[in-house]
Amino acid sequence: MLSIRDLHVNYGQIAALKGVDLDVNEGEIVTIIGANGAGKSTLLKTLSGLLSPRLGDIVYEGSSITNMKPHHRVEKRLIHIPEGRAIIQRLTIEENLLMGAYHIKDRRQIEEGLVRSYELFPILAERRKLPAGTLSGGQQQMLAIARGMMANPKVLMLDEPSLGLAPIIIQEIFSIIRKLNEQGTTILLVEQNAKKALSIAHRGYVMETGHITIAGAGTELLNSPDVIAAYLGGHKAG
Numbered sequence: 406m407l408s409i410r411d412l413h414v415n416y417g418q419i420a421a422l423k424g425v426d427l428d429v430n431e432g433e434i435v436t437i438i439g440a441n442g443a444g445k446s447t448l449l450k451t452l453s454g455l456l457s458p459r460l461g462d463i464v465y466e467g468s469s470i471t472n473m474k475p476h477h478r479v480e481k482r483l484i485h486i487p488e489g490r491a492i493i494q495r496l497t498i499e500e501n502l503l504m505g506a507y508h509i510k511d512r513r514q515i516e517e518g519l520v521r522s523y524e525l526f527p528i529l530a531e532r533r534k535l536p537a538g539t540l541s542g543g544q545q546q547m548l549a550i551a552r553g554m555m556a557n558p559k560v561l562m563l564d565e566p567s568l569g570l571a572p573i574i575i576q577e578i579f580s581i582i583r584k585l586n587e588q589g590t591t592i593l594l595v596e597q598n599a600k601k602a603l604s605i606a607h608r609g610y611v612m613e614t615g616h617i618t619i620a621g622a623g624t625e626l627l628n629s630p631d632v633i634a635a636y637l638g639g640h641k642a643g
């Protein structure tokens with residue numbers, strides 16, 4: 406569904422991606438783990454068109470989107486939920502959700518999106534008229550996911566959804582991601598929380614200083630001595 410070939414991305418003189426190859430098949434959860442600064446966020450920003458590659462190709466549903474504008478990628482239902490969530494604090498929860506459907510003209514489709522969001526996250530329904538700034542961090546992450554789902558994604562790319570959240574909330578966020586996948590959304594997940602993110606993944610990639618260094622099934626990576634030593638605190642995942 407998504408095929409990335411020899412992707413190179415620079416920030417001026419700094420090479421952030423140095424020839425990345427990666428595939429996401431329809432229906433998968435694919436997780437990318439790696440240390441701070443490895444290039445994970447840069448990869449997602451390039452896939453959503455916020456950054457342009459110096460070299461390489463991105464093929465989505467059989468066509469190259471390497472030079473496609475970000476809003477056209479959104480129309481093709483390739484959706485990015487950025488690190489930090491990008492919630493507009495002073496707008497209401499519902500207004501934030503509607504921003505996720507800004508390009509959709511069919512009112513019924515928008516209404517259906519709201520109903521789906523509120524079914525998935527009842528807390529957002531209860532508070533829909535309140536400013537988003539009144540939500541907790543975990544609830545804001547739920548809002549960011551729900552806003553992404555308003556665009557009815559085929560592929561949902563999530564950048565560090567568990568960042569800064571309490572363990573019980575993290576568990577909830579991962580369950581939601583798995584549920585969205587079971588309902589048909591393909592997921593590309595960037596995470597520091599390697600153990601949890603690999604345990605819900607069909608396949609995973611390890612990224613180090615702009616390169617993919619390890620690729621395999623989620624369970625394979627969870628049991629890989631290199632991954633255990635570097636990303637799972639030296640303990641085999643149980």
Ligand SMILES: Nc1ncnc2c1ncn2[C@@H]1O[C@H](COP(=O)(O)OP(=O)(O)OP(=O)(O)O)[C@@H](O)[C@H]1O
Binds near residue numbers: 441442444
């Ligand atoms: N706006 C920028 N200008 C210059 N260099 C940048 C910029 N953003 C990122 N970089 C550099 O690009 C490299 C990759 O950064 P990136 O944010 O993609 O890594 P990451 O794996 O997502 O890490 P993190 O988990 O910290 O977000 C790093 O060396 C980083 O310092």
